[in-house]
Amino acid sequence: xxxxxxxxxxxxxxxxxxxxxxxxxxxxxxxxxxxxxxxxxxxxxxxxxxxxxxxxxxxxxxxxxxxxxxxxxxxxxxxxxxxxxxxxxxxxxxxxxxxxxxxxxxxxxxxxxxxxxxxxxxxxxxxxxxxxxxxxxxxxxxxxxxxxxxxxxxxxxxxxxxxxxxxxxxxxxxxxxxxxxxxxxxxxxxxxxxxxxxxxxxxxxxxxxxxxxxxxxxxxxxxxxxxxxxxxxxxxxxxxxxxxxxxxxxxxxxxxxxxxxxxxxxxxxxxxxxxxxxxxxxxxxxxxxxxxxxxxxxxxxxxxxxxxxxxxxxxxxx
Numbered sequence: 001x002x003x004x005x006x007x008x009x010x011x012x013x014x015x016x017x018x019x020x021x022x023x024x025x026x027x028x029x030x031x032x033x034x035x036x037x038x039x040x041x042x043x044x045x046x047x048x049x050x051x052x053x054x055x056x057x058x059x060x061x062x063x064x065x066x067x068x069x070x071x072x073x074x075x076x077x078x079x080x081x082x083x084x085x086x087x088x089x090x091x092x093x094x095x096x097x098x099x100x101x102x103x104x105x106x107x108x109x110x111x112x113x114x115x116x117x118x119x120x121x122x123x124x125x126x127x128x129x130x131x132x133x134x135x136x137x138x139x140x141x142x143x144x145x146x147x148x149x150x151x152x153x154x155x156x157x158x159x160x161x162x163x164x165x166x167x168x169x170x171x172x173x174x175x176x177x178x179x180x181x182x183x184x185x186x187x188x189x190x191x192x193x194x195x196x197x198x199x200x201x202x203x204x205x206x207x208x209x210x211x212x213x214x215x216x217x218x219x220x221x222x223x224x225x226x227x228x229x230x231x232x233x234x235x236x237x238x239x240x241x242x243x244x245x246x247x248x249x250x251x252x253x254x255x256x257x258x259x260x261x262x263x264x265x266x267x268x269x270x271x272x273x274x275x276x277x278x279x280x281x282x283x284x285x286x287x288x289x290x291x292x293x294x295x296x297x298x299x300x301x302x303x304x305x306x307x308x309x310x311x312x313x314x315x316x317x318x
Contacts, residue, residue: 019045020047020051020163021162021164021165022043022061022145022147022165024042024138024140025039025122027165027166029167029169030170030171030173032171034129038127038128039127039128040122041124041125041126043056043059043147044120046119051147051160053149056080056118057084057106057107057150057157058104058105058106059081059123061104063126063138064099064138064140065128065136067096068131068132069132069135070130071096072094072126072128073127076125077124078121078124078125079121080120081106081117083117083121086108087105087106088108101126107150110155116150130169134170137167137169138168139164140166168207172264175206175263176205177203177231177261178259179200179258180201180202180273182273182274184196184198184275184279187277187278188282189279189280189282190281190284191247191249191282192244192247196242197216197223197243198238199240199257200238201214201238203232203233204233209230209232210230210262211230212231212261212262214226214227214228215257216243216255217255217258218243218279224241251280253278254275256275
């Protein structure tokens with residue numbers, strides 16, 4: 001079992017917002033057999049209040065995985081603890097038979113001048129090679145994963161309570177974006193009016209955030225296309241379009257929304273959604289010719305001047 005004498009054993013406690021968190025980042029990855037993926041082991045939210053007395057001064061991490069799917073090939077020290085100066089980077093243990101990788105780091109030397117680090121950053125980088133297809137979790141072993149501060153007065157390590165967030169691997173993965181609904185208002189408008197169209201889209205795939213285009217059309221004529229950026233898996237978003245109906249012939253029109261396929265997407269039947277209801281375009285509202293409008297203004301002005309002069313004249317006679 002991986003052991004560091006200068007680190008005090010402790011068990012992870014349940015996640016709480018006031019605690020720092022050790023995580024695998026990114027928390028979900030995918031790659032084909034034979035390829036390599038690199039994950040960061042990170043720590044976040046170290047403060048003077050939750051990492052007393054001196055901030056982070058050392059850490060030990062043990063991550064478990066399924067060796068039939070991944071093998072660890074390399075581990076490197078991250079830059080976070082090095083902010084404090086010299087460090088003692090312990091030789092990592094790579095066990096691809098039992099499926100764990102253990103690593104640790106400490107400020108060195110630890111003495112009365114020691115000052116730890118606060119904030120968030122990368123503790124280590126771990127590179128895996130994909131051995132086979134499948135799905136698995138990467139978890140922190142709670143018995144051997146530790147964060148610690150240091151009491152320079154007594155010369156002893158001080159455990160830092162923290163939470164952990166593991167990761168996951170899956171290959172192959174499902175990539176699937178979809179239109180889940182279309183609504184619009186009003187349903188009847190004179191030509192030249194504006195119809196507000198809302199398109200609900202969803203990322204129904206595994207793991208990955210997806211970026212893609214979504215467009216709307218009336219009949220077979222495009223209205224507009226907009227871009228969605230990094231929509232998280234399982235998340236939905238509503239995209240609004242304003243359709244200027246100037247020049248559109250009278251009639252009833254269905255609204256169709258389409259999301260572009262993403263790489264490796266195979267389920268594409270839900271990428272298109274056609275409205276059941278229709279937008280009815282009626283005759284444009286009549287408008288007065290500009291010449292007539294200007295003429296009317298002139299007439300009103302002349303009548304006003306004449307009325308003013310008549311009133312003034314009567315007032316003078318009185």
